[in-house]
Amino acid sequence: MKYALVSSACALLLAAGASAQATASEWGQCGGQGWTGPTACPAGWGCVVSNQYYSQCLQGAAPAGPPATTASAPVGGGGVPPPTPTASAPGSSTTLIPGNSFIRAVEAPNFHKYLQSEKLGTAGDAVLGDPSTASQFQITGGQLIQLVPDGTKLYAVVESRSDPSVMKLKVSWSTTPSTSGTFVFSGDTVEWSTPAITRPQNNAWLVCPDPAGNLDLFVNLGAYSYMTPAGCADETIHAYTGATATA
Structure with missing residues (x-):
């Protein structure tokens, strides 16, 4: 009986090892x-x-x-970015260009909504929208850069904080580089920080619909999932390097 038990245990260990070494599809x-x-x-x-x-x-x-x-959004603090861009070709298309990333939310109610301009490919409000209109991005030198098919580069800009009572800052796109803080990838998560503001979590964002229903993106200066402004949703936003932007 002892040898039978030992043989069974060995078989289980071998099976587990084979599963770990198998190749996913x-x-x-x-x-x-x-x-x-x-x-x-x-x-x-x-x-x-x-x-x-x-x-x-x-x-x-x-x-x-x-x-x-962790169950909640991790506290920010730098990290290793996605692969260094190997191609500078701009893109806002259904097929990801090597070296670029889509950026999307992964929590309800904006699960797999993708970062883009309110008016596609132009300077203006940063919003989350459908996969079919997802833009493509790089983070270089602290700049979050949207790459437009005509070769234009749009830079993410965070509005200034008017006073300490303001707890969310709107994000927009500009044709000139930002001087309003630093964007980084921490793993696949997008973070923003500035020496002028101390935040509980550098990866905390808010999505707040405007009167027209556009899902405007804001930096959340408060704690993630705590005292969320009325009408807004807490989000983290992440690089996605699948071949296409999927729902």
């Missing part, structure tokens, strides 16, 4: 909290974190770091 899940399936991707594909519960094999992607394990 193209576009398949390769990680996430509680995931026990394969974590390797096919040749030419990388395992990219979408959120703490789900990582996916994406074509041509470099593997990302492990996802956050």
Whole structure:
């Protein structure tokens, strides 16, 4: 009986090892909290974190770091950005250009709404919108840059804080680089900071519909998911390097 138990235990260990070493399918899940399936991707594909519960094999992607394990949005503080851009071709299309990223929200009520301009490809309010109109981005030298198909670069600008009682700052697009703080990727999460303002979390954002229903993007100066302004929703926004912007 003892040898039978030992043999069974060995078989289970071998099976677990085989599962861990197996290769996930193209576009398949390769990680996430509680995931026990394969974590390797096919040749030419990388395992990219979408959120703490789900990582996916994406074509041509470099593997990302492990996802956050906290239930709430992690406190900001720098980190390793996505792969260094290898192509400068601009884009706002259904197919991601190498070196660029889509940027999207991953929480309700704006799950998989994508960052873009209110009037596509032009300076003006930064909003979240449908995948079919998703813009493409790079973060370079602290600038969050939207790349427009005609070659124009639009820079994310955060409005100035008028007084300490203001707890959200609107984000817009400008044709000139920003002087209003620094954007970085922390893992796949977009953060913003400035020495002039201390924030509980550098990755806390708000999405607040305007009277026309546009989903305007704001920097949240307060705590994530605490004392949320009326009509707004707390969000974190993340780089997404899938081949297309998907709902």
